[in-house]
Amino acid sequence: MNLLLLQSSQINGTEATVTGRQLEHLNSVHQIDEGASVRVGQVNGLMGNGLIKSINTERAVLDINLDTPAPAPIPLKLIMAMPRPKMLRRCLQSISSLGVKEIYLINSKRVEKSFWQTPFLSDEAIQNELILGLEQSRDTILPKFYLRKLFKPFVEDELGDLIKNTKALVAHPSGTNNCPINIQKPTTLVVGPEGGFIPYEIEKLKEVGVEAVTIGPRILRVESAVPALISRLFPG
Numbered sequence: 216m217n218l219l220l221l222q223s224s225q226i227n228g229t230e231a232t233v234t235g236r237q238l239e240h241l242n243s244v245h246q247i248d249e250g251a252s253v254r255v256g257q258v259n260g261l262m263g264n265g266l267i268k269s270i271n272t273e274r275a276v277l278d279i280n281l282d283t284p285a286p287a288p289i290p291l292k293l294i295m296a297m298p299r300p301k302m303l304r305r306c307l308q309s310i311s312s313l314g315v316k317e318i319y320l321i322n323s324k325r326v327e328k329s330f331w332q333t334p335f336l337s338d339e340a341i342q343n344e345l346i347l348g349l350e351q352s353r354d355t356i357l358p359k360f361y362l363r364k365l366f367k368p369f370v371e372d373e374l375g376d377l378i379k380n381t382k383a384l385v386a387h388p389s390g391t392n393n394c395p396i397n398i399q400k401p402t403t404l405v406v407g408p409e410g411g412f413i414p415y416e417i418e419k420l421k422e423v424g425v426e427a428v429t430i431g432p433r434i435l436r437v438e439s440a441v442p443a444l445i446s447r448l449f450p451g
Contacts, residue, residue: 216237216240216244216245216350216351217350217351217352217353218255218256218262218349218352218353218355219233219237219241219253219255219256219277219350220256220257220258220346220349220350220355221233221255221257221279223257223258223260226257226279229279229280230268230277230278230279231255232274232275232276232277233274233275233276233277234273238270238272238274241253241270242270242272247267247270247275248267248270249269249270250266250267251266252264252266252267253267253277254353255277255279255281256281256285256353256354257281257355258349258355258357259355259357261281261282261283261284261285261355262281262283262284262285262353262355263279263281263283264279264280265277265278265279265280266278266279286314286354287314288315288316289313289314289315289316289449290381290401290402290449291314291401291402291403291448292319292377292378292381292402292403292404293317293318293319293404293406293441294318294321294377294403294404294405294406295310295318295319295320295321295406295437296320296321296322296325296326296406296407296412296437297320297322297323297326297330297331297408298330298408298409298438299330300330300333300335300336301335302436302437302438303320303335303336303344304335305438306437306438307344307348308345308347308348308351309438309441310348310358310441310445311345311346311347311349311352312349312351312352312354313348313352313446314352314354314449315358315445316356316358316359317358318358318359318360318361319362319363319369319377320336320360320361320362320363321363321364321366321369322363322365322366322369323366323408323412323413323416324366324412324413325407325409325410325411325413326408331364336362342357345357345358345360367419370416370420370422370423371419371423374420374423374425375423375424377403378403378423378424378425380401381400381401381402381403382395382398382400382401382402382403382426383403383405383423383424383425383426384403384404384405384425384426384427384428385404385405385406385407385412385417385420385425385426385427385428386404386406386407386428386429386430386440386444387407387412387417387427387428387429388411388429388433389411389427389429390427391426391427391428391429392428392429393429393430394428394429394444394447394448395428395447395448396447396450397448397449398449399449402448403425404444404445404448405425406437406440406441408437409434409436409437410434430443430444430447
C-alpha cells in the first residue's frame, strides 16, 4: 500500500479515521507509530500527507493535508472479455494501477457462463480491487466500470459510438498488423479471453472499425496480455 486511499466517509474536515484492512496494513506491514507521516489521498480527490495522531488495534486517527492532484490518466478505453474470476481480481488491480479510467467487461463465445455468477462481480468487490490498484500506484481517481453480458448487441449497438475519435484495436494472435508502440492518442483496446475471440467475433469487431493487431504468436494469459499491451501503447 503506497497510498492510504480514504473514502469521504472516513474524513471529517482535516481528520481521518482508519480501520479494517488499511489499519491492519499500517500496523503489520508499515509498523507505523504515533507521529509518523504517511501518504494519503481521497477517492476521486486530491493526495497529500497524513500525520498519525493515534493508532492502536481498533483504529488510527490522522491529521491530513490534501493538496496534490492525482497523476494524469492514460487516454485508453479498455474492453476486456470476462476472464476466470480469480484472474479477474488480479487484472482489475493491474489495470487500475496502470491509469486506465474506463473499463468494459464483455462476453465472448469462449467465456464460460459460470464466470458471470461469481461474487467477485458485485459492485463492492469490483471497487475493492480497483482501490487496491490505485493504492499501489499512488492514484485516487476510481475507474468507471461497466458490464456487458451480450457480445453482439454490445458490438452492434454501442461499440461504434464508444470508439469514435479513438484508435480502435483488438489484440489477436493472428492480427494483420503489429500493435503500435507509444501511440500518444485516444485509444480503445479490445482484449479477448484466453485463446482469443472466435473468427465471427473478430469479424463483428472489424465491421464497426476495430483493427486486429498482434504482439506475437504466443498465447498469453489475460493477466499478462493486458499489461503488456498497455505498456506498449503507453510506455510512459
